[in-house]
Amino acid sequence: MKDIRLQIPCRADYIDIVRVCLYSIASKLSFTYEEIEDMKVAVSEACNNAVLHGSPELADNSIDIRFQPSDTSLTIKVTNKGPAFPHDEALVKAAPLQEGSIRDLPVGGLGIFLMQALMDEVAVETKDQTTVVTLMKTKKQTE
Ligand SMILES: Nc1ncnc2c1ncn2[C@@H]1O[C@H](COP(=O)(O)OP(=O)(O)OP(=O)(O)O)[C@@H](O)[C@H]1O
Ligand SMILES: [Mg+2]
Numbered sequence: 001m002k003d004i005r006l007q008i009p010c011r012a013d014y015i016d017i018v019r020v021c022l023y024s025i026a027s028k029l030s031f032t033y034e035e036i037e038d039m040k041v042a043v044s045e046a047c048n049n050a051v052l053h054g055s056p057e058l059a060d061n062s063i064d065i066r067f068q069p070s071d072t073s074l075t076i077k078v079t080n081k082g083p084a085f086p087h088d089e090a091l092v093k094a095a096p097l098q099e100g101s102i103r104d105l106p107v108g109g110l111g112i113f114l115m116q117a118l119m120d121e122v123a124v125e126t127k128d129q130t131t132v133v134t135l136m137k138t139k140k141q142t143e
Contacts, residue, residue, distance in 0.1 A: 001028065001069040008047075010054055010061040010080060015047045018065055025067050026074060031139055038118040039137055043076055045111035046133045050080035055129070073120075073138045080131055087124035087131075 006021055008014040019040045026036045043065070050063045058081055068075040115122045121136040 001025075003069075004067040006065045006067075007062050008065070010051055010056065010058075010063050012048070012051050014063075015044055015051070018043055018047055018063075021065070022067070022076070025069065029069050029074060029139070031074065031137070035137060035140065039074065039076070039135070042115045042118045042122075042135050043078065045114050046076075046078040046135060049111050049133070050078060050082070050131070053085065054080040054082035054131070073136055075134060075136045078133045078135070081129055082131055083129065084126040085131070087126055 004021070004025060006018065008017055022039055022043055023036055026039060031039070047063055047065075054063075055061060061081060064077075064079040066077040066079070068077070112122070112124075115133070115135060119135045120138050121134070123134040125132045125134070
């Protein structure tokens, strides 16, 4: 399957459209129900962050979602305009929580933790007022 691109207004009430698209693409690729649910939560968190922490004042404010399927995985790139943030710090801060208790989680700051827990790879790139969050999930071997 070739890459698929979706552009939505940078608003919370459009994020369900991303989930519907993800569901149909991941189903076509034969991901399991659990894998699809994991990806839905992760991509929703990335889009929520774009809405909450992006630049709502921009007239052409939108979120670009690029689905990149392969035989064995699905990569989803979520791009938004907005200020850079210390993503290395946020990723490192979230990582040790995977081994800790849910009680140790701070209020807020759950989104990146969830993305890391649910996806096989998470990368954040911020430059020139553009943030790209890359989420990758590999298909479980069924045999
Ligand atoms: N797309 C983005 N643009 C700018 N800053 C971002 C973006 N995504 C994340 N951040 C920054 O990284 C921090 C951590 O993100 P994370 O999703 O883990 O937590 P949160 O959004 O603050 O809270 P929660 O997701 O639990 O409601 C955010 O508080 C924000 O400062
Ligand atoms: Mg968040």
